[in-house]
Amino acid sequence: xxxxxxxxxxxxxxxxxxxxxxxxxxxxxxxxxxxxxxxxxxxxxxxxxxxxxxxxxxxxxxxxxxxxxxxxxxxxxxxxxxxxxxxxxxxxxxxxxxxxxxxxxxxxxxxxxxxxxxxxxxxxxxxxxxxxxxxxxxxxxxxxxxxxxxxxxxxxxxxxxxxxxxxxxxxxxxxxxxxxxxxxxxxxxxxxxxxxxxxxxxxxxxxxxxxx
Amino acid sequence: xxxxxxxxxxxxxxxxxxxxxxxxxxxxxxxxxxxxxxxxxxxxxxxxxxxxxxxxxxxxxxxxxxxxxxxxxxxxxxxxxxxxxxxxxxxxxxxxxxxxxxxxxxxxxxxxxxxxxxxxxxxxxxxxxxxxxxxxxxxxxxxxxxxxxxxxxxxxxxxxxxxxxxxxxxxxxxxxxxxxxxxxxxxxxxxxxxxxxxxxxxxxxxxxxxxxxxxxxx
Numbered sequence: 112x113x114x115x116x117x118x119x120x121x122x123x124x125x126x127x128x129x130x131x132x133x134x135x136x137x138x139x140x141x142x143x144x145x146x147x148x149x150x151x152x153x154x155x156x157x158x159x160x161x162x163x164x165x166x167x168x169x170x171x172x173x174x175x176x177x178x179x180x181x182x183x184x185x186x187x188x189x190x191x192x193x194x195x196x197x198x199x200x201x202x203x204x205x206x207x208x209x210x211x212x213x214x215x216x217x218x219x220x221x222x223x224x225x226x227x228x229x230x231x232x233x234x235x236x237x238x239x240x241x242x243x244x245x246x247x248x249x250x251x252x253x254x255x256x257x258x259x260x261x262x263x264x265x266x267x268x269x270x271x272x273x274x275x276x277x278x279x280x281x282x283x284x285x286x287x288x289x290x291x292x293x294x295x296x297x298x299x300x301x302x303x304x305x306x307x308x309x310x311x312x313x314x315x316x317x318x319x320x321x322x323x
Numbered sequence: 324x325x326x327x328x329x330x331x332x333x334x335x336x337x338x339x340x341x342x343x344x345x346x347x348x349x350x351x352x353x354x355x356x357x358x359x360x361x362x363x364x365x366x367x368x369x370x371x372x373x374x375x376x377x378x379x380x381x382x383x384x385x386x387x388x389x390x391x392x393x394x395x396x397x398x399x400x401x402x403x404x405x406x407x408x409x410x411x412x413x414x415x416x417x418x419x420x421x422x423x424x425x426x427x428x429x430x431x432x433x434x435x436x437x438x439x440x441x442x443x444x445x446x447x448x449x450x451x452x453x454x455x456x457x458x459x460x461x462x463x464x465x466x467x468x469x470x471x472x473x474x475x476x477x478x479x480x481x482x483x484x485x486x487x488x489x490x491x492x493x494x495x496x497x498x499x500x501x502x503x504x505x506x507x508x509x510x511x512x513x514x515x516x517x518x519x520x521x522x523x524x525x526x527x528x529x530x531x532x533x534x535x536x537x538x539x540x541x
Contacts, residue, residue, distance in 0.1 A: 162405050165541045181405045185398025191337035192330070203326035204406050242402075 114139050115178060115250050115281045116161065121170035122305065125156045129168060129305035136298055138281045140249070143272060143292055146285040148300035154285035155183070155254050157300070161283060162252050180205075180248035182256060186239030190228025194219055194238055197227050198245055207247030216271050217241040218264075232259040240268055244275075251275065251282040257290060266291060324408055324416050331420035334393075341389060345382035345425035346432060352378040353436040364441045371440035372450070372501035378436070379429050379454060380461060380490050386425055387465035388482050390417050391473045391536065400473070404540055410533035418459075418466035418528070426458030442505065449504030453517060457497040460521040463528040464489045470532035474539040492520050 114137040122132035130153025138144055146154050159165045161172055162181035188197050198210040214220045217237045222230065227238060236259050243251055251272070257265050269291040272282050276294075284290070335342040356374050360366055394400040403413050433454050434447050442450060468486035472478035496517040500510040 159541075162401075164401060164404055177407050179405055181401065183398055183401060185396075185401070187394075187397055187399035187402040189330070189334055189397070189399070191334055196330075196333070200326050200330045201402070204403070204408060206407065 143295035202245035213244035411529040422462035446505035470535040
């Protein structure tokens with residue numbers, strides 16, 4: 112079976128400093144991988160590299176084009192638009208499926224006509240996660256997906272991830288809390304922390320790295 | 324891309340969207356100038372082409388920082404960059420939305436503002452035409468400035484400093500076309516130059532602005 116995502120000997124840098132290096136993993140359809148590690152180790156940076164928002168310093172990231180649906184701390188919601196309008200926009204941008212299933216899955220049906228600005232933090236998060244469903248993309252790259260969710264919503268989210276995996280998708284997540292996904296494998300990034308002598312050096316190694 | 328255009332226009336017309344802000348600003352500039360210069364019709368008519376073009380340019384500048392900054396703050400820009408829409412296309416669409424919400428109303432309302440400044444009747448069509456040709460360049464150049472300063476807090480002033488010099492050629496040829504029209508001359512030459520600037524900017528800026536955005540997203 113071909114891997115949806117294959118990461119080989121990856122090193123990433125934030126602000127010109129290497130965060131983690133030598134990271135390798137593969138993600139096949141129906142697999143979930145959870146990244147762990149202390150604050151600041153480079154989980155977010157690694158996920159941004161995988162999403163293609165930032166080039167890696169070293170190593171390779173192999174994924175088919177247009178497979179990644181990325182969700183980070185900011186949900187990309189417009190407060191002036193309603194829940195349904197927000198979702199519809201992302202659905203047509205990604206040429207994904209309709210919004211009804213996503214509203215149902217994340218329990219947003221009753222809020223569909225509310226302006227997103229009036230949602231609570233947890234409801235916004237649910238809308239942000241519902242966006243993943245309307246992209247129709249197979250590889251979810253999620254940065255702390257359960258921030259500000261209550262226990263019931265975390266269970267909803269776990270259910271959505273499980274359904275996504277069941278449909279042949281894959282998920283790469285960075286999180287500190289238990290998602291209730293025992294089938295997910297866990298990769299602790301602590302052993303891959305970049306060499307401290309290089310990491311603490313103030314100046315970036317070169318022009319390219321300064322902008323990496 | 325159509326969805327993005329519709330969303331941006333929707334956002335502009337909803338609460339806090341800033342639609343019509345540029346137009347109101349333009350109106351105030353055109354009302355203030357006669358108070359400052361005095362009521363002599365002759366003086367006003369002579370400076371009207373320049374004032375109208377400078378006013379249009381400043382009105383355009385007013386809402387530039389919204390082109391990308393809002394999408395940057397709420398994370399939409401990250402998501403747009405991972406969407407199947409090329410970032411160049413997103414830049415073009417967002418600049419187009421900016422033009423429709425600020426440039427186009429200016430073009431349509433310009434004859435009224437020309438009256439306020441005693442612009443000769445002969446120059447009215449040339450004012451509308453020059454603004455119609457020139458304001459898309461203002462929005463596109465502004466999108467480039469907005470892309471450069473997107474990561475900066477309070478980048479608005481820096482944006483103005485970056486963008487205003489780029490507006491100079493458009494201003495020169497735009498105002499010149501109106502002035503020639505007012506004097507009864509043939510404004511074809513400045514209009515052709517104006518169109519050339521707009522076309523060059525339309526062709527080049529999406530690539531420059533999206534390159535700037537990609538660096539800022541890292």
